Amino acid sequence: MGRSRTRARVTLSDVAAESGVSTITVSRALREPHRVSAPLRERIDAAVEALGYVPNLAAQALASQHTNVIGVLIPSVTNNVFSDLLSAIYDTVSHTRFQIQLANTQYSVSEEEKLVRIFLNQRPAGLVVTGIDQSAACRQLLSEANCPVIQIMETAPDPIDMMVGFSHYDGAARAARHLIEKGYRRIGFIGARMDPRTQRRMEGCLSVLDAFGMLDRDLVSTTEEISSVNLGAAMLGALVDRRPDLDAVFTNNDDLALGALFECQRRAIAVPDALGICGFNDLEMVRASAPSLTSVDTRRGEMGQRAMTMLMDAIEGKRPQKRVVDLSSTVIARQSTARGTRDDPAR
């Protein structure tokens, strides 16, 4: 209490009174201008302007039984990976009639299910969910939803509705093959948090190492802790202490890779000659480091943009030809793996 008084809010009927028509006509003039005669439209627009009318979203939602809200569920707001994605999502949606409502599942499927339930009850225009590891109940809810749903970050053969992402397994497999091609032989793996996508990356990496007869479980280091640069440094340090013969690591993401690089610098381990490092996600910063870090580009900006375009199209009734868009991923070879066997060393 105690703050200044509310100015009486301007409603549709105020605008109607001002322009001498009924409320429904104002409502139509705003939503379907072509269905209202030109002179009326002008009078109404003028009245809206003069009175400073702003629609009441709650009333719209209640009356029409739908909203312009696109719900976006991501596991974390801190992770750099998602901030790139979010940025693209916001950009794509700005200047459309839709608004983003962001929710945070904290990597919990039960939290995700709870949030989906809440969102669905508010009749969103569309929903974006991260990954493919929803609970059975959540999948059920989403497939019965009366709005388009798009899963992002991953691909799989059984989309709930639509999907745009890439195979984490394949991306990591590419990274492993890259390290092998560069001549590394005792290749380790460092992973943190170990959420489902992280695990699939690990599997992709290990399967390739196995296929080449190079799999050594003792070179695999994982933790449930949240990924960070400092953690990458600590994990690389521990791994090298235990296995000084390690000659390359694939880290589950770029934070860990950068930490690993720093630890190498501290220990005077030569990168890439004594140790190769490959990260994942290709964050902006790994291009800048010295040496620059090899990473896997996952085109998150394009992913966010495509996801929102597909979703908004679907909301307008334009269903995509293909419900699953695979953006794939690409190894960006840089100095940290440029030991050079067949490729020329990076600049």
Next chain:
Amino acid sequence: MGRSRTRARVTLSDVAAESGVSTITVSRALREPHRVSAPLRERIDAAVEALGYVPNLAAQALASQHTNVIGVLIPSVTNNVFSDLLSAIYDTVSHTRFQIQLANTQYSVSEEEKLVRIFLNQRPAGLVVTGIDQSAACRQLLSEANCPVIQIMETAPDPIDMMVGFSHYDGAARAARHLIEKGYRRIGFIGARMDPRTQRRMEGCLSVLDAFGMLDRDLVSTTEEISSVNLGAAMLGALVDRRPDLDAVFTNNDDLALGALFECQRRAIAVPDALGICGFNDLEMVRASAPSLTSVDTRRGEMGQRAMTMLMDAIEGKRPQKRVVDLSSTVIARQSTARGTRDDPAR
């Protein structure tokens, strides 16, 4: 169109029918349980559970003329600085009745004003806005708002309502003094984007240099470009090319500082002996680098937490004793400035 049919939604009156009471009693049992007799409460809770009732937020908002939405306006979703803040905000609000609605001003005051207008019309429970540089109209709107408003990231003597942050001017001044104490004499400044807070940091830094007779405008490098690690590397490179006598830089944030460090590594410029580097914000990663980077801790986690606590208290009518909370900021001295004049060198 063409997705599966909506199940008839469960409303208050369904629950009322199921438990044999009137709708208003159900409504009360949900919002003010103590005002309903125990047996009824139990019957109602059971019915809610059995039917899977979820309140319709639009109807609540329309009937009660207020919402549990806390609007949060930040300039960027990509900037690491805001992700730390956001994370604290989400954590503090989770498990309360409030929900966050995030909006993105893109560092534009006109966009901010537009968003405030939209938010205010939906009767938010509270509003969080970034900084102190709102447009006059926006300030006006916010001071007439019938909900608590808190400005974050900065402090000033004239809060719109409440405020929690720190002085960017002072923080940068501390950084400059730290560099001087460490024996650096030809101190440069590197800044990107140059939003209002960035500018105040620049002013704080330059004023100290000036007071010590060390201000050299030729050592100041700024750009409107968005800050990034790569940009930090490029800007440091250009500055050193032009002024090889530079012996320290204060960078406007940690991205730039890290880029500067990388560029030094590439050019074999010894940090901290030949060049000292001090960043701003104390991101997690700057503790891990080799050498570790000195930075200014701005306690963003605490800021987010305090802001939400103050706001939620104010919503419940508990106005704070002091409307402006100054969290201050602290130089965290690390290896990148440990040339050691009076302090002992960092570990």
Next chain:
DNA sequence: TTGTACGCGTTATCAG
């Protein structure tokens, strides 16, 4: 402690 009547601001439906 519980219930009745009504209104919140908008849109759907059906007439004119």
Next chain:
DNA sequence: CTGATAACGCGTACAA
């Protein structure tokens, strides 16, 4: 092309 009327689902104000 325009309007009257009735919802939408819930909370407020008052009554019992």
